[in-house]
Amino acid sequence: MTTALKFDLDRNGFAILTIDVPERPMNVITPELTAELTQAVERIAADAAIKGAIITSGKPGAFVAGADLKDLVTAFDKGIDAVEGSKASFELSALFRRIETSGKPFAAAINGLALGGGLELCLACHFRALSDDPKAVVGLPEVNVGLLPGAGGTQRLPRLIGIPNSLPLLLQGKQVKPAEALKLGIVHALAPADQLVAKATEWLLATPSAEQPWDKKNFRVPGGAGPMAAHASQTFVAGNALTSANTNGNYPAPNAILSCVFEGTQVPMDTGLRIESKYFGKLLSGAVARNLIRTMFINKGAADKLAGRPKGVAKSKVQKLGVLGAGMMGAGVAHVSAKAGIQVVLLDSTLEQAEKGKAGIAAMQAKDLAKGKTTQDKIDAILGRIKATADYADLEGCDLIVEAVFEKREIKADVTARTEAVIPETATFGSNTSTLPITGLAKASRRPKQFIGIHFFSPVEKMPLVEIILGEQTSDETLAKALDYVAQIKKTPIVVRDFPGFYTSRVFGTFCSEGQKMLLDGIEPTLIENGAKLAGFPVGPLAVSDEVTMFLQQSIYKQQEADNLPEKYRGKLGRPVVDRMVDELKRPGRRFGAGFYDYPEGGGKKLWKGLKDVFPVKAEQPTLAEVKSRFLTIMALETARCFEEGVIASPIDADIGSILGIGYPAWTGGTLSYIDTQGPKAFADECARLAAAWGPRFEPSEWLKARGASGELFYKKAG
Template identity: 45%
Template sequence: MSENMIRYERDDEGIVTLTMDDPSAGANTMNAAYKSAMGQTVDRLEAERDDITGVVLTSGKKTFFAGGNLSDLQGVTPETVADTFTEVEAIKAQLRRLEQLGKPVVAAINGAALGGGLEVALACHHRIAVDDDKVKLGLPEVTLGLLPGGGGVTRLVRMLGITEALMGWLLQGQQRSPKEAHAKGVIDELVATREELVPAAKAWIREHAGDESAAVKPWDVKGYRIPGGTPTTPAFAANLPAFPSNLRKQLKGSPVKSPRSIMSAAVEGSLVDFDTASRIESRYFAELAAGRESTAMIQAFFFDLQSISSGALRPAGIERAKVGQVGILGAGMMGAGIAHACATSGIDVVLKDVSVEGAEKGKAHAAKLLDAIVAKGRLSQEDRDATLARITPTADAADLAGVEVVIEAVFEDHDLKEKVFAEVEAVVGPHTLLCSNTSTLPITGLQGFATRPADFIGLHFFSPVDKMKLVEIIRGERTSDEATARAIDLVQQIRKIPIVVGDGRGFYTSRVFGTLIDEGAQLVAEGVDPQVIERAATSAGFPAPPLAMLDEVSLTLTQHIRGEAAKAAAAEGRELTKTPGETVIDTLVDLGRKGRAAGAGLYDYPEGAPKVLWPDLRERWSKGTDIPVRDLRDRYLFRMALETAGCFEDGVLGDPESANIGGIFGIGFPPHTGGPATFMTNYEGGLAGFVTRANELADSYGERFRPSAWLTARAASGTLVDVPAKAAAAS
């Protein structure tokens, strides 16, 4: 296998072309085959050095190189961390030998070079890439709880300087086009087509024949100084204390480790020689790889996302469908956002509201979103106009006659939804997919008024639609597999992420999100200082704190959802008990403080200034209640995770992928945990350890933290579900 992984071809001019092409995989990765092949290749290059003019490194795949093997990395444990360090050092030693071959080595980058792929290219003396905006270059390891361990930190710091390496490439894992990478000095040359890559690489080698400096990296020349200086440089040292401070602001106190490790590796490595810096980088990499954080983030952001995008949740045996025209009912912020998402994906939209003026207002919102993209230079005026022309505003239901899909986006009221669907079903065709963008109302109940319940499905978008990637697809009791498959196809067509869940009030995301904001309000009622409440959430890794989010969704909407739940409970002969947190919300509403849209809620919103917590909030409720920070953080995490477990128990969730991706992308569950399902199973001691900690919280703070008998039983198996995701989605 190793002989085929890297093809070795030397032409009459002595230029060797190395083509990486792993026959056992769709992409080249740093797996065992690569390590063996690269070792043999470097041995041969060194043995034949005197007959070699230069080396071109390219790929036989659509991508250049995909990076490290994430399946292998997920298997790293604290017990095997030393082996991981040894392994990564061996791989880097091969690249270092290539870098110090004494002959110019050119990377001909034909496709994406992310993570280890870009690190391989950075070990070359010259980098040429095809000028294709679809090609992405970057070091996204931080988004997986890792750092670039193949020399990325060490080389970028020496190429660009500490500040540009950290801010421009490493700390946020930015992915850039070849043109952007060229402008930043990481790519040296661009060519128009892939066919020009290898000839251009060979031409550069010919041009530099006899120039020994072309085969030597700047940092291997005595006296080389890192651009911008190091901590020993007075000017740089004066600014160094701001680095960790700015990072803390960026992370908002989040406990995520990888950005801190990246900064440490960059700064520490700048103080020593290249090879020592490389070993420092390897130690940080191995430590992160052995931690729970990287295991969780790799699971969510690679395996779970890959599973969903590849169709694991899609019912099998149904032909894929592409939509040409969509009808949207309701032109408010949500409906207009959905119209924008569809139109930008090439779908014609009939945007209906109760008046033409209302529909035009919705189209104007879409125009505003498009204008913002034009202003950033990412969309031409012509494409903007063509996209906007796809949206047809109307007040006449008859204009919906030809649409293939209807998406209702009116207020959360059962009777109103029944009215608009009755109007629509009278004019649309018999095969039109009927979708309700409800966030709480059970789909099975809404199917009751549909003439074709099998074609009726929930399609829950998140606000703002143009920024939120997730769409929660909800199957009612009578929703067909074909409707589910068509809904998934539409969501992917508009370039969003579909999760599939079962029915129930609040479904998955709204049901779980409600526990977070309720816990925040509960802490207010208990007398905890509001600022402490908010900081505990951001320090736990939540992108926004609960009281601020409660204001965003509005306190009155929370009351409305609670009221609907109370009606449903009463119909079943049950009575819901008002929580202390709900009493806080009711009091604020009675005071006219209904949330951000109303101009006042738990926060004040002074004109032209940032929001601030309402001072009377502290005066009315704070009692100096002191709760350990760990407990505060866990109260948020465990409330949401336990409710997620309840969704599994009730059949609302059938697969961990939907739980994790829905939690992270829909309701802000801390990304470094890997999502609610992984948070439970990846907890110290596994699911059993999670249950033990939940019981501790229940003993201290109430029965809402008590694990159910179902979850306690699942802890013995260590998993939340026994069936594969595909089977669960199709059931």
């Protein structure tokens, strides 16, 4: 029988507890580990011959990564309430409390990464020695999954290093490296990984106290606690206001953390731990934590590991990449690929244009150099991998092509033919188109089975998503090669079927169109923009329209007409606004100096004052909740339509794509998680209500109504 904890006794009478959770690349806190650690602690406490203990890890470079998220994610679906969630937290918290009050000194030999519950275990130990490896980090990242540290983190850390120093780790999930951890006082000593146990042994031999500072009489939190502390106005009053402004009430964890710290640090440790567990239970039983854990960590992690990659296809690696088009998108693709070690041929219609694209990459790297994020040697290596050219012959030997030329079918057809005349027969051809059907573009190819959509998002350097689009003839081998490339450049892929607008562009279009339709409905522009941001979108639909330009939106509408796209798929909703802004008012967007916003020369932006004259505002305005619902619902509804039509087959891809690609609020878990969280029937009913109030675009299909009537979810319930 394998165990998660190895128990040894050394010649000094010290217990060496080595954590090594079986069949896991990294240690996580599992029920088995908790049970074995409990038994070990009680054995140490009861045996007079055991003088102390050292806790370390059997996995090189890593101590404990925290709780097992795959276990926590099931709580909401299982119907675990706040009381049950609180008990789960307090059981682990009580174990750690037992460590520090057992009467025996415990030392943590932290041989690498210690996050979440891993760091909380260390904080319960009386001495902490951390590996001085730069890759070793400590932190409490629970806020990123909608939770708070539930095993003493909100209580021990502030008592150890003071409230102001602890809040960045608690509220931002900040991770600190060894030198900073030592400076802050999170750890007592640094040592090479192979000397940590010796360092801990040295401390134990010095007959140390087995009492924590906060258990000593007259202990005071460094810098003070409560409303009278000198920092209180900044940390709690201003901090609460800033937290509320940043989360807009959509993410409950930061405010719960502030409450834990404020309330818990004014009372004895045992009471503080109970306060912490109470707040943890509320968060664990809520939908936001489930949504964040499921989509942003478990499902994204699976996507990054290419869980959907076709089986039986050999792994591939791009050695030489051809990028057609050196504009912002093409240069971005060339940049991230060269950073990943790939040789890149950056081709444009003229050498001057190609060199301009490469110069933009150099300028971006220079900014990183100025910020200390890179070195000149690394920059030289990246730029050395990029060959700017206008000669198609330079594409010879490319494993993969990413075409990123202007969104015109005839232009793309021309570069496809010219490229295929040069590249190897085995090469894959990927188009970065965001709107034109891949099957149609593949008609210009002599090898449609090797033709695929590889849709990046702008700016490529920052946006983590890549949308892979399958044409009618795209082979499994081509899909596998495209996915391998996305993993090679450390992006997250989703896979969708061919359709005008595919998935992300189609759903994103509803966000812009809904904001534009609100102008026609007489809604105050500031309410439109603020309503979207308060719902959790990074920017409002009018600002987004300016960024992508209404000129581009208008050209998409015209292309849809030219392609005789069925009426229900044409973006007619916002077209009257777009046509007027482009043709009559000559305000097509930010790149042209004017759009829904004005862009002063000194920087910044502000809504154009003339907007209300062009689109008069009605005296009676909808509620903020109504505006938020329109945005959240229309995008979720369009995703459901994509799912119904087979454009996207996986709710996982739908949710990841909606958050990482088009800015749907992460607290929802994504567009389909939003429907599941609302409840299928409640969502269908809300669609019907909005349809009656604002138009038939909100009308749910019979398929969606049937799902609502039966309560069918997109995700199966855990447990």
